[in-house]
Amino acid sequence: MNKSEFDMNKNTRIVSPEELAQIKEAAEKKEPSFDVPPRATTPSFVSSTETSRTSEAPASEVAGSTYSGRRNYTRSNASRPSRSRQRSRANSSINNDNKPRKSSDKKEKSGKRTFWKWFKRFVVLMLCLIFLTVLVGCAYVYSIIRTTPPVNPQSIFDQLSESTRMYDDQGKEIDMIYFGFKRDLATVDQMPDHLKNAFIALEDKTFREHHGFNIIRIFGALRDAFLRGGGISGTSTITQQLARNIYLQESQFDYDYKRKIREAYYALRIEKELSKDEIIQAYLNAIYFGYNCFGIETAAQNYFNKSVRDLTLAESAALATLPQQPDNYQFIIFIEGGTAASYPDVALHETTDGVYIVNDKSKDRRELCLALMLDQGYITQAQHDEAVKVSLMDMLDPDFETYDSNAAYFADYCISEVIDDLMTEKNMDYDAAFSTVYQGGLSIYSTLDSQAQSVVRAEFNDPSNYPWVQPEFDWDGNIVEDGIIKLFDYNYFFDSKGNFILGEDDYEKLSDGSLLIKFDHYLNIY
Numbered sequence: 001m002n003k004s005e006f007d008m009n010k011n012t013r014i015v016s017p018e019e020l021a022q023i024k025e026a027a028e029k030k031e032p033s034f035d036v037p038p039r040a041t042t043p044s045f046v047s048s049t050e051t052s053r054t055s056e057a058p059a060s061e062v063a064g065s066t067y068s069g070r071r072n073y074t075r076s077n078a079s080r081p082s083r084s085r086q087r088s089r090a091n092s093s094i095n096n097d098n099k100p101r102k103s104s105d106k107k108e109k110s111g112k113r114t115f116w117k118w119f120k121r122f123v124v125l126m127l128c129l130i131f132l133t134v135l136v137g138c139a140y141v142y143s144i145i146r147t148t149p150p151v152n153p154q155s156i157f158d159q160l161s162e163s164t165r166m167y168d169d170q171g172k173e174i175d176m177i178y179f180g181f182k183r184d185l186a187t188v189d190q191m192p193d194h195l196k197n198a199f200i201a202l203e204d205k206t207f208r209e210h211h212g213f214n215i216i217r218i219f220g221a222l223r224d225a226f227l228r229g230g231g232i233s234g235t236s237t238i239t240q241q242l243a244r245n246i247y248l249q250e251s252q253f254d255y256d257y258k259r260k261i262r263e264a265y266y267a268l269r270i271e272k273e274l275s276k277d278e279i280i281q282a283y284l285n286a287i288y289f290g291y292n293c294f295g296i297e298t299a300a301q302n303y304f305n306k307s308v309r310d311l312t313l314a315e316s317a318a319l320a321t322l323p324q325q326p327d328n329y330q331f332i333i334f335i336e337g338g339t340a341a342s343y344p345d346v347a348l349h350e351t352t353d354g355v356y357i358v359n360d361k362s363k364d365r366r367e368l369c370l371a372l373m374l375d376q377g378y379i380t381q382a383q384h385d386e387a388v389k390v391s392l393m394d395m396l397d398p399d400f401e402t403y404d405s406n407a408a409y410f411a412d413y414c415i416s417e418v419i420d421d422l423m424t425e426k427n428m429d430y431d432a433a434f435s436t437v438y439q440g441g442l443s444i445y446s447t448l449d450s451q452a453q454s455v456v457r458a459e460f461n462d463p464s465n466y467p468w469v470q471p472e473f474d475w476d477g478n479i480v481e482d483g484i485i486k487l488f489d490y491n492y493f494f495d496s497k498g499n500f501i502l503g504e505d506d507y508e509k510l511s512d513g514s515l516l517i518k519f520d521h522y523l524n525i526y
Contacts, residue, residue, distance in 0.1 A: 140257075141261055144258055144261045144262060145261065145262075145265050148262050148265055148266075149247075151247055151266060151269060153269055153270045153272075153273035153274055154273055154274075156242075156246055156270070156274070156282050157185075157282060157285075159246055160183070160185060160246075160282065160285050160286055160295075161178075161179070161183060161294075161438075161439030161440075161441075162183050162184060162185045162295075162439065162440065162441025163176050163177060163178035163182045163183055163184060163298070163438075163439075163441065164176070164177040164178070164437055164438065164440060164441060164442040164443070164444060165177070165442075165443055165444070166407075166411055166414060166444045166445075166446060167443070167444070167445050167446065168407070168446060168448040168449070168450045169446070169447055169448060169449055169450075170450070171445070172450060174407040174411065174446075174448065174450060175407060175408075175411040177411070177415060177437060177438055177442075177444075178438055178439070179435075179438035179439055181288075181292055181293075181294045182292055182293060182294060182298050182302075183293075183294035183295040183297075183298050184295055184297035184298045184301065184441075185285050185295060185297065185441060186281075186284070186285060186295070186296055186297040186308045186309075187281060188277045188278070188280065188281035190297075190307070190308055190309045191280075191281070191284060191296065191308055191309070192308075192309065192311060192316070194313045194316050194373075194378070194379065195284075195296070195308070195311055195316040195319070195320075196280055196284075197373060197376075197378040197379075198313075198316045198317050198319070198320040198369055198373060198378075199238065199280070199283075199284065199320045199323075200238070200280075201320075201369060201372040201373045201376050201378060202320045202321070202365075202368070202369040202372055203237075203238055203241070203320070203323065204237045204238040204239075205372070205376060206237075207237065207238050207239075207276070207280075208276060210237060210239075211268065211271050212237065212239050212240070212264065212267035212268040212270065212271040213236075213237055213239070213240055213264045213267050213268075214237055236263065237267065238279065238280065238283050239267040239270055239271055239279055239283075240263045240264065240266075240267045241283060241287065241323070242267075242270065242279060242282055242283040242286060243263050243266035243267045243270060244259075244263050245283075245286040245287060245288075246282075246286060247262075247266050248262060248263060248266070284296040285297075287323045288322075288323070288326045289303075289319060289322045289323070289326055289330070290322055290327055290329060290330025290331070291303070291330045291331065291332050296308050296319065299319055299322070300315075300319070302398060303315075303319075303331050303332070303395075303396060303397075303398060304395060304396065304397055304398075305397040305398060305399050306397075312387075312390075312395075313370075313379065313383060313386075313387045314387040314388075314390040314395060315395050317366050317369040317370050317373070317387060318331070318362065318366050318392060318395060320366075320369050321362040321365040321366050321369060322362065324365070328361060329359070329361055329362040329365070330359060331358065331359055331360075331362075331392060332348065332356055332357070332358065332359065332396070332398060333356070333357055333359045334354055334355075334356050335354050335355050335356075335357055336353060336354040336495075337353070337354050338354045338355040338357070339355055340355050342355070343355060346358040346359075346393070348396065348398065348400075349398070349400045351400075353495055356398070356400065358392055358393050358396060360391075360392045360393075362392075363392065366392075367388055370384050370387055370388050371384070406450070406453050406454050406457040407448060407450065407453060410446070410448050410453065411446075414444060414448075415437060415444075418433075418437055418442075418444060419433045419434060419437055420433075422436055422437070476489060476492050477489035477491065477492065478492055502515075502517075505518070506518055
C-alpha cells in the first residue's frame with residue numbers, strides 16, 4: 001500500500017489541508033464530522049506533533065491520497081476531559097438527581113424542630129401552672145390554719161364526757177346520769193388487742209406508721225371529688241376521726257376542704273403530743289356506736305351486757321363496723337307499736353310500746369373486718385373461721401331492765417342535792433356543777449332502800465288506798481280538773497327508753513338533721 005495514502009504502522013490517515021479545515025470548522029460549530037461513520041471501536045488520535053507534521057506533507061501526497069479501511073480523525077489531548085472532571089460531572093449529575101429528596105429531608109427536620117419547640121413551651125407552661133396552683137393552695141391552707149382555734153391535745157381526755165352512775169344503799173346501780181348521751185370511759189389496758197386491731201384493720205391499716213394523715217388517701221379522695229363532684233370523704237385516719245369528734249363537733253358532717261384541712265392540722269398536733277396507745281384509747285372512748293352509746297365501754301355494756309375487757313373477737317369485729325354509719329348499723333332497733341309475733345326471727349324484747357329487734361345490716365362489713373384482720377396478720381385462719389360463724393343474734397345480750405323506774409324521782413332529788421353541795425363546798429357556779437354531775441363520770445352512793453321504795457311505789461299506785469279520791473283523766477292518761485291538765489302522765493312525754501317525746505307541732509326538723517323547738521308549746525326552753 002502506498003504510504004502516502006495510509007500509514008499502517010501508525011494507524012493514521014493522512015488528510016488534505018481542505019479536509020482538515022472542514023474538520024476544524026465542524027468542531028468549532030460543535031457539529032459532527034461530515035462523513036465519519038459511527039463505529040463501535042474507539043478512534044485513535046494523533047499527537048499534536050504528528051498533526052503538525054502531516055499538515056506539512058507535500059501537496060502531491062495529499063492530493064493523491066485516498067480513504068481505505070477505518071476512518072479516524074485527530075483530536076488533541078488537551079480537548080479530552082480528565083478523569084477528575086468526569087467524576088465531578090458524574091457527582092454533579094447525582095446531586096442534581098437527589099435535589100428533591102434533600103428538600104423533603106429539610107422540611108421533615110424543620111417540622112421536628114417546630115414540634116419540639118412547641119412541646120418544650122407546653123411543658124414549661126404546665127410547670128408554671130402547677131407551681132402557681134401549689135402556691136395558691138399553700139396560701140389557702142395557711143389562711144385556714146391561721147384562723148383555726150388552738151387546742152391542747154394533752155387535755156384531750158378532759159374533753160371526753162362520762163356518764164355519772166348512782167347506787168342504792170346496797171351498792172346496786174339504780175340510775176345512769178348523763179347529758180345528751182351515755183358514755184363510760186375505758187383505759188387502753190382494759191381493751192383487748194383483738195379489739196384495737198379490729199378497728200385498725202378496718203379503719204386505718206397504716207395507723208402505726210403514719211403521722212396523722214395518709215397523704216395517698218387524701219390525693220385519692222381529691223381526685224374522686226374532682227372527677228365525680230361532691231364533697232371529700234373516705235380519707236380520715238383514726239387520728240383524724242378523733243380530732244373531728246373532739247374539736248370539730250359542730251362541722252363534723254361538713255364534707256368540704258376547710259374542715260379537712262383543719263382536721264389534718266389537728267391530727268398532726270395530736271400525733272405530736274400523744275402516743276399511739278393514747279390516741280387509740282381516746283378514739284375508742286370518743287366515737288358513737290349507735291343505740292345512744294358513746295364510747296366502747298358503753299357499747300359493750302348496752303349490746304353485750306359485759307365489760308370491754310371481756311369482748312370476744314367476733315364481738316370486737318362487730319363493734320368495729322359501727323363508726324362508719326352508727327345509726328344505720330346499730331345492732332338493736334325499736335319498732336314502735338310492733339310485736340314479737342310480727343318479727344319472730346329477730347325479736348329481742350317486747351314492751352307495751354313496741355318491740356326491740358336485731359339489725360344485722362353490718363354483717364358484710366363484719367366479715368370484711370375479719371378478712372382484713374387475717375390478711376394483715378392479726379389473727380390466724382382458725383380464729384377467723386370460728387369468729388365468722390357467730391351470728392349477731394347469738395352475740396347480743398342487752399339488759400332492757402337495767403334501771404328501776406321506781407327510783408326515778410329519788411334520783412332527781414339526789415342530783416339536785418349534789419349540784420348544791422358542789423356549789424357550796426367546791427365554790428363552783430351552777431353551770432360547772434351541772435357539767436360535773438352530768439358529764440364528769442361521778443359515782444353517787446345514795447341512801448335509797450330499793451326494796452322499800454318498790455313497796456311504797458306499788459301501794460301508791462293502788463287506787464283502793466284512796467277510796468275518797470276520784471281523779472278525772474283525759475284520753476292521754478293525764479289528770480285533769482275542769483278540763484285543765486293538773487298532772488301529766490309520765491308516758492305522755494317519755495317513751496319506754498326514757499326518751500322525751502315531742503309532738504309533731506312542737507318542733508321542726510331542719511335540713512341538717514337538727515331540731516327547732518317551737519316556743520310556747522309543751523316544752524319551753526329558757
